[in-house]
Amino acid sequence: MNGPLLMAAVFVFTMAIGVPIPFAAGLATVAGLMIADIPMTLMAQAAWTAFEPFPLVTIPLFILAGQLMEQGGMSEKLVNIAQKLVGAYKGGLGLVTVVACMFFAALSGSGPATTAAIGSITIPAMQEEGYRSRFAGAIAAAAGALGSMIPPSNLLIIFALVTDVSIPRLFLAGIVPGIILGFMLMIVVFLLSVRHGYGGTGEKFRWGPLLEALWEGKWAVLAPVIILGGIYAGIFTPSEAAGVAVAYGFFVGLFIYKGLTWAKLFSAFKFTAIVIGTVLFILGSTKAFGQLVTIFDIPASVLGLFQGLAEFPWLVMLMIGIFYIIVGMWLESIPQIIIFTAVFFPLVTSLGIDPVVFGIFTVMTCEIGFLTPPxxxxLFVAARISRVSIEDISVGVLPLLVPYLVMILMLVFYNEWVTFLPDLVYGPSL
Known part of the structure; x- marks a missing residue:
């Protein structure tokens, strides 16, 4: 058996018997190193190079910032703003959940964190208003996935580290798809709420309560303006912006909203340490896996496999998208990006597909992975909050997958609009 086939067999087998993904990738890498007679020191060297890039510090800082902002009371302010904006309409609390997730996504950079922060407030409220529990949980899960698209996004940062694509360009490119996707989710929630008679006070929208809520939540609304505005204005780099986000979240949570306590601070630091520890472990083992993929020249083999489809880049993107969605049902997003970007990125760039477009496309398919079992x-976060089974909430989220699939088709067949903002701010990429 040659190296690539042995690696694939070991990786699939170990995952099938329940071995955690980082260990599965590590065992597959060891098998590849043995058959290729490459020193095992490659594992340590790969891990070192994976941890070396300075922008990697952005991830734990944004995670910590999101935790401080959630624990400090910003999520409640954002939900209140969303309530005054769309809460009176049919399915109002469902719409509030989507809008609040869009706001919080610009603070946390994480899909699961956004689901937890907003869902813990709105899911019980929806249940009290008569929403079916699986539908309430599904809304929070689907809208929470926007946290991985609307900047700052941890998955976009990982993609940038793997491919050397500009983080600010990726962040700018994620704004419009994230907003459009949010509006499409709102349409689906509204239609389903009308059909089932969920919510809606019938009150007319009024500017007074909205402006009052905006004033009360001004510190929460200012957070993404300061963080993202500072990046795009060239005041600080994404890594520095993450540090600013931590300082801002700490200051507002402790001195303005006064929601932070010693217990909550400890919880925020503990959560950040667990998440970044997991990320670094995955990054170290899968980086070696990715290097071995390059050594075995697998990208060139994949390129040769698709050579006959060079005239149809849309078909190649569609096939990669289907593959990503299927794999995303079984593989976590970070290792999925690290492992398969090394394989497909040379292919799509050789076909003339913009690297930024492929980054948005990759993260969008990962978002579907957040919403598909097992x-x-x-889904697990929302199911725990709404107290329903994972099977039940998986059924409830099906209609809310439609906007994600529509967005993927838009990225495949018409994607020039994705790079409009990055090209406008930074000029066309070379």
Whole structure:
């Protein structure tokens, strides 16, 4: 058996018997190193190079910032703003959940964190208003996935680290798809709420309560303006912006909203340590896996496999998208990006597909992975809050997958609009 086939067989087998993904990738890498007679020191060297890039510090800082902002009371302010904006309409609390997730996504950078922060407030409220529990949980899960698209996004940062694509360009490119996707989710929630008679006070929208809520939540609304505005204005880098986000979240949570306590601070630091520890472990083992993929020249083999489809880049993107969605049902997003980007990125760039477009496309398919069992992280978070089974909430989220699939088709067949903002701010990429 040659190296690539042995690696694939070991990786699939170990995952099938329940071995955690980082260990599965590590065992597959060891098998590849043995058959290729490459020193095992490659594992340590790969892990070192994976941890070396300075922008990697952005991930734990944004995670910590999101935790401080959630624990400090910002999520409640954002929900209140959303309530005054769309709460009176049919399915109002469902619409509030989507809008609040869009706001919080610009703070947390994480899909599961957004689901937890907003869902813990709105899911019980929806249940009290008569929403079916699985539908309430499904809304929070689907809207929470926006946390991985609307900047700052941890998955976009991982993609940038793997491919050397500009983080600010990826962040700018994620804004419009994230907003459009949010509006499409609102349409689906509204139609389903009308059909089932969920919510809606019938009151007319009024500017007074909205402006009052905006004033009360001004510190929460200012957070993404300061963080993202500072990046795009060239005041600080994404890594520095993450540090600013931590300082801002700490200051507002402790001195303005006064929601932070010693217990909550400890919880925020503990959560951040657990998440970044997991990320670094995955990054170290899968980086070696990705290097071995390059050594075995697998990208060139994949390129040769698709050579006959060079005239149809849309078909190649569609096939990669289907593959990503299927794999995303079983593989967590971070290792999925690290492992398969090394394989497909040379292919799509050789076909003339913009690297930024492929980054948005990759993260969008990962968002579907958040919403599909058995590894759908957002589903587990929302199911725990809404107290329903993972099977039940998986059925409830099906209609809310439609906007994600529509967005993927838009990225496949018409994607020039994705790079409009990055090209406008930074000029066309070379």
């Amino acid at each position: 590894i759908g992280v957002n």
